[in-house]
Amino acid sequence: MKLAILSRAPRSYSTQRLRTAALQRGHQVKVLNTLRFAIDLSGDEPDLQFRGKQLSDYDAILPRIGNSITYFGTAVVRQFEQMDVYTPNTAYGISNSRDKLRASQILSKHAIEMPATTFVRDRADVIPAIERVGGAPVVIKLLEGTQGIGVILAPDIKVAEGIIETLQSTRQNVLIQRFVKESRGRDIRALVVGDRVVAAMRRVAKGDEFRSNVHRGGSVEAVELEPAFEEAAVRSAQIMGLRVAGVDMLEGSSGPLVMEVNSSPGLEGIEAATKLDIAGEIIDYIDNQVAFPQIDVRQRLSVSTGYGVAELVVHGDADIVGKNLGDSGLREKDISVLTLHRGTHVIPNPGGTVVLESEDRLLCFGKLEEMRSMIPARRKRSRKVKRLPKHPIQEQA
Numbered sequence: 001m002k003l004a005i006l007s008r009a010p011r012s013y014s015t016q017r018l019r020t021a022a023l024q025r026g027h028q029v030k031v032l033n034t035l036r037f038a039i040d041l042s043g044d045e046p047d048l049q050f051r052g053k054q055l056s057d058y059d060a061i062l063p064r065i066g067n068s069i070t071y072f073g074t075a076v077v078r079q080f081e082q083m084d085v086y087t088p089n090t091a092y093g094i095s096n097s098r099d100k101l102r103a104s105q106i107l108s109k110h111a112i113e114m115p116a117t118t119f120v121r122d123r124a125d126v127i128p129a130i131e132r133v134g135g136a137p138v139v140i141k142l143l144e145g146t147q148g149i150g151v152i153l154a155p156d157i158k159v160a161e162g163i164i165e166t167l168q169s170t171r172q173n174v175l176i177q178r179f180v181k182e183s184r185g186r187d188i189r190a191l192v193v194g195d196r197v198v199a200a201m202r203r204v205a206k207g208d209e210f211r212s213n214v215h216r217g218g219s220v221e222a223v224e225l226e227p228a229f230e231e232a233a234v235r236s237a238q239i240m241g242l243r244v245a246g247v248d249m250l251e252g253s254s255g256p257l258v259m260e261v262n263s264s265p266g267l268e269g270i271e272a273a274t275k276l277d278i279a280g281e282i283i284d285y286i287d288n289q290v291a292f293p294q295i296d297v298r299q300r301l302s303v304s305t306g307y308g309v310a311e312l313v314v315h316g317d318a319d320i321v322g323k324n325l326g327d328s329g330l331r332e333k334d335i336s337v338l339t340l341h342r343g344t345h346v347i348p349n350p351g352g353t354v355v356l357e358s359e360d361r362l363l364c365f366g367k368l369e370e371m372r373s374m375i376p377a378r379r380k381r382s383r384k385v386k387r388l389p390k391h392p393i394q395e396q397a
């Protein structure tokens, strides 16, 4: 294959290893500086220029987009996607994982355990927020920090409040997160390639530092992961839309707590700790997937008028519980089931003999009108509709 590694650090360990691994396998490979692309929307088809010249054809890209250029970098990746060039990490996945809040919001919908986290803006909401996640000591994080910079442990509520106010006054958004004491300056980095963990290490913070980042002096050792950690890592990467990812987890008292998912994981520490050829794994994975460029399914499936994608939930009292999919009547209504989600389990392309259970979630493609009546009512948090107050709500001018 012909592969482009998008990176601004051609000499870094990770880029060099990926490039060498590709060459050793007989691929053509170029390291292209992400910032030298021009996105061209003037012609008939989406196109790219590199250093002012028409870009040649590539089979795949491997984006290594740094934090400081997320917007431009993801725009370039998105352009490659529009040109049907395969990428293991989509623009959508990279930008979602980059923002710690956005990532947590997405993961929390899929039953991934994370340290209790809250996000507030108003001064008056800061102290209740800290108390909600368990009180001091409490962790404060900048939304787009990396390498441990922007992660602070505040010893008491007053200090926490001061730090948050200071950061907010300089227009920085911060997360407030429970301090997971039991993990004692240690965390797990799992490297996910495709749908498996190819390597994992434990990072141990230096001295009394609580951040275990290698950039903060943390040391690394290879670990054999328990299945719960493997599953959490693979699912997190998958949910974020990343096929190459470094998933960071704390070792909570009742299992893995996912902290973040990195879309350009460094290879130096983990290859040194595990003595495994991770760069080779990544290249082989891309080589195997090249035939399947990323498709924005929702967008492509919504182009026929009246048809679209929707998630239907099987209710406990619905008459299709206990029936198999073939007898559910969905097919007759022109509805195809693409995947079936049962708890944390997914059955892709479920056949007609799969028996439906209560609370199954069916990702379907079909006639929107038919599906509308089957979409569950939104979960209500407060059931009662309050009466209007005696006095008008809007003040008269």
Ligand SMILES: Nc1ncnc2c1ncn2[C@@H]1O[C@H](COP(=O)(O)OP(=O)(O)O)[C@@H](O)[C@H]1O
Pocket: 115, 139, 141, 145, 146, 147, 148, 149, 150, 151, 177, 178, 179, 180, 181, 183, 185, 186, 187, 210, 211, 212, 213, 248, 250, 259, 260
């Ligand atoms: N809630 C927490 N409880 C305990 N330790 C934490 C917590 N959040 C982060 N840490 C420590 O700080 C390090 C950096 O945090 P992380 O969220 O991964 O930010 P960064 O993107 O800067 O690496 C983690 O690797 C971990 O060792």
Ligand SMILES: [Mg+2]
Pocket: 147, 148, 213, 248, 260
């Ligand atoms: Mg981290």
